[in-house]
Amino acid sequence: MNASLTVFVKEVRENLRERRTVLNAVFTGPLIGPLMFMVLVNVTVSRQLDEAEAPLALPVIGASRAPNLIEALRQQGFEPQPPVADPIAVVRNQDAVAVLRIPDSFGDAWRTGDPAPVELYYDSSRRDTDQPVTRLKAMIESYSHRTGAMRLVARGLSPTVSNPVLVAERDQSTPRSRAGKLFSILPYFFVLTVFMGGMYLAVDLTAGERERQSMEPLFINPVAPWRILLGKIGAICVFSLSSLLICAIAFPVAARFIPTEKLGIALDLGPAFVLEVLVLMLPLVLLVAGLQTLVASFSKSYREAQTYLSILMLVPVLLSVLLTVLPVKTAEWMYAVPLLGQQLGITELLVGGSVTARQLGTCMLSGFIVAALMLAITARVYDSERLAISA
Amino acid sequence: MIEVENLRKAFGDIQAVDGVSFTARDGEITGLLGPNGAGKTTTLRMLYTLMRPDAGQVLVDGISTASDRLAVRRRLGVLPDGRGLYKHLTARQNIDYFARLHGLSAGDAQRRREALIEMLEMADFADRRAEGFSQGQRVKTAIARALVHDPKNVILDEPTNGLDVMATRRMRRFMLDLRAEGRCVLFSSHVMQEVAQLCDRIVVIARGRVVADESPDALRRETGESNLEEAFVKIIGSEEGLAA
Numbered sequence: 035m036n037a038s039l040t041v042f043v044k045e046v047r048e049n050l051r052e053r054r055t056v057l058n059a060v061f062t063g064p065l066i067g068p069l070m071f072m073v074l075v076n077v078t079v080s081r082q083l084d085e086a087e088a089p090l091a092l093p094v095i096g097a098s099r100a101p102n103l104i105e106a107l108r109q110q111g112f113e114p115q116p117p118v119a120d121p122i123a124v125v126r127n128q129d130a131v132a133v134l135r136i137p138d139s140f141g142d143a144w145r146t147g148d149p150a151p152v153e154l155y156y157d158s159s160r161r162d163t164d165q166p167v168t169r170l171k172a173m174i175e176s177y178s179h180r181t182g183a184m185r186l187v188a189r190g191l192s193p194t195v196s197n198p199v200l201v202a203e204r205d206q207s208t209p210r211s212r213a214g215k216l217f218s219i220l221p222y223f224f225v226l227t228v229f230m231g232g233m234y235l236a237v238d239l240t241a242g243e244r245e246r247q248s249m250e251p252l253f254i255n256p257v258a259p260w261r262i263l264l265g266k267i268g269a270i271c272v273f274s275l276s277s278l279l280i281c282a283i284a285f286p287v288a289a290r291f292i293p294t295e296k297l298g299i300a301l302d303l304g305p306a307f308v309l310e311v312l313v314l315m316l317p318l319v320l321l322v323a324g325l326q327t328l329v330a331s332f333s334k335s336y337r338e339a340q341t342y343l344s345i346l347m348l349v350p351v352l353l354s355v356l357l358t359v360l361p362v363k364t365a366e367w368m369y370a371v372p373l374l375g376q377q378l379g380i381t382e383l384l385v386g387g388s389v390t391a392r393q394l395g396t397c398m399l400s401g402f403i404v405a406a407l408m409l410a411i412t413a414r415v416y417d418s419e420r421l422a423i424s425a
Numbered sequence: 426m427i428e429v430e431n432l433r434k435a436f437g438d439i440q441a442v443d444g445v446s447f448t449a450r451d452g453e454i455t456g457l458l459g460p461n462g463a464g465k466t467t468t469l470r471m472l473y474t475l476m477r478p479d480a481g482q483v484l485v486d487g488i489s490t491a492s493d494r495l496a497v498r499r500r501l502g503v504l505p506d507g508r509g510l511y512k513h514l515t516a517r518q519n520i521d522y523f524a525r526l527h528g529l530s531a532g533d534a535q536r537r538r539e540a541l542i543e544m545l546e547m548a549d550f551a552d553r554r555a556e557g558f559s560q561g562q563r564v565k566t567a568i569a570r571a572l573v574h575d576p577k578n579v580i581l582d583e584p585t586n587g588l589d590v591m592a593t594r595r596m597r598r599f600m601l602d603l604r605a606e607g608r609c610v611l612f613s614s615h616v617m618q619e620v621a622q623l624c625d626r627i628v629v630i631a632r633g634r635v636v637a638d639e640s641p642d643a644l645r646r647e648t649g650e651s652n653l654e655e656a657f658v659k660i661i662g663s664e665e666g667l668a669a
């Protein structure tokens with residue numbers, strides 16, 4: 035039997051008996067993403083929906099100075115709460131999200147037709163402030179606008195005088211493209227799964243084997259080091275591929291538990307999507323296995339290798355964050371950059387666009403070329419005399 | 426037969442092996458004796474092609490390690506310094522893995538494996554997973570997998586290290602068996618008694634150099650000590666005199 039195949043079979047068989055490795059490859063690695071995704075989206079969505087529908091209850095100081103305003107707010111779903119003595123302290127202590135204060139001067143200003151002041155106390159650095167404050171402001175502005183229009187009519191002017199420009203919104207987003215924006219994190223989960231699925235194995239098969247002192251006897255066999263490497267890479271790929279497969283199937287299942295209609299979005303994660311994701315990710319599986327093995331073979335111990343590989347996992351995170359923050363216009367060449375190509379491709383599939391055969395080809399070809407280079411470098415390291423010797 | 430000529434190896438500024446030459450013949454046990462850190466393991470690692478010498482050459486059955494590493498490896502059975510087993514595999518599976526890497530046919534592998542299991546008295550633990558093996562069981566398994574391809578030359582790096590008295594005695598008997606089969610046995614040790622008992626030829630190494638290369642009797646004669654232990658101490662201690 036071919037030596038690489040021998041190594042491959044032995045590594046797969048032995049590691050199937052390693053509970054942590056198997057759990058990581060079939061459970062933690064691939065399922066954390068979909069689960070987190072499902073829970074996060076559900077929690078966020080239901081909170082936002084709740085907040086938007088629930089009556090807005092905030093303390094009001096001096097409500098009696100502007101009974102009409104308060105009544106108008108009440109009609110829009112505002113529930114004025116009893117006044118507080120010190121609005122600044124209340125907001126600081128987070129006893130209320132915001133406090134509305136109607137100053138003494140409100141009545142006089144209203145009667146003379148000057149802008150009547152109301153004060154809104156809040157802390158914009160707090161997470162839950164945004165929505166109630168925006169809602170309350172919109173309510174007040176709507177009342178202000180209505181009153182203004184009525185004043186204009188009373189003076190015999192058309193209310194449109196105060197609206198010289200009218201914005202008509204023509205939103206070109208579709209339910210699917212909105213889904214793409216919301217789920218821009220999704221490609222990252224696929225990449226992460228590939229990193230996680232093979233990580234323990236990559237560490238174990240090089241740094242671990244050396245630490246357990248079985249590398250030296252292994253390398254004394256009449257087998258070229260690159261053949262041993264090939265077998266080990268194959269074993270790593272089998273584990274990370276299984277992770278990827280499970281992850282790719284779990285996402286569509288998780289997506290069923292997301293209230294897509296309430297969000298006004300559409301998700302189509304059918305078999306075609308799963309298949310295309312798998313194909314796009316294929317070169318990355320090999321590339322990551324090579325990279326992880328390379329890093330592990332430079333590490334002096336199991337622990338050191340694990341630390342380095344955890345740091346390595348931040349690279350796709352960084353890329354994901356950058357892609358989310360920077361508005362990048364997709365260019366054809368980007369498909370030739372491993373990792374970037376996968377991110378773009380999966381995002382494109384998600385928003386209902388299609389990845390052309392050329393884009394797919396570019397992504398696969400360049401991915402496999404880089405992976406082959408990575409394997410060649412790793413093979414060189416495997417050939418060095420220091421690799422097999424522990425301590 | 427293993428021939429070593431003027432082998433040198435440095436790690437940074439440290440000259441670990443500094444011109445070592447000796448010959449280990451077929452049907453003989455050659456002992457590489459020296460204090461810890463004398464350069465024994467490094468010398469052996471160059472013999473079994475895991476390290477490349479800075480200078481000098483090694484011939485195994487006439488084949489140079491520099492010209493054909495894989496051919497040399499096929500002729501060597503090695504118990505290296507690192508002797509870790511795969512803990513999730515049984516002793517038999519550990520042996521089979523190496524048999525397959527040597528390209529043995531299933532039939533040959535099985536025949537040879539069972540012969541070694543009998544020879545090394547491994548039957549009672551051969552189907553247990555290596556996890557939790559005693560030191561003696563580990564060494565036996567490591568030797569069995571190293572010899573599964575029936576090599577003519579056997580290199581054992583400190584084979585009795587960490588073994589109890591019984592296991593040590595069995596190991597010595599096993600080495601004598603290997604000699605009786607006509608193999609070239611080369612082993613390293615820092616235990617003087619062991620070397621004196623077993624060896625046809627003793628190569629004493631200190632500070633990376635060969636300071637004596639004799640039969641045990643000749644060594645005793647030359648140093649004027651009836652006790653080989655005393656002879657050994659004398660050789661290491663009076664290195665200048667010997668070199669002159």
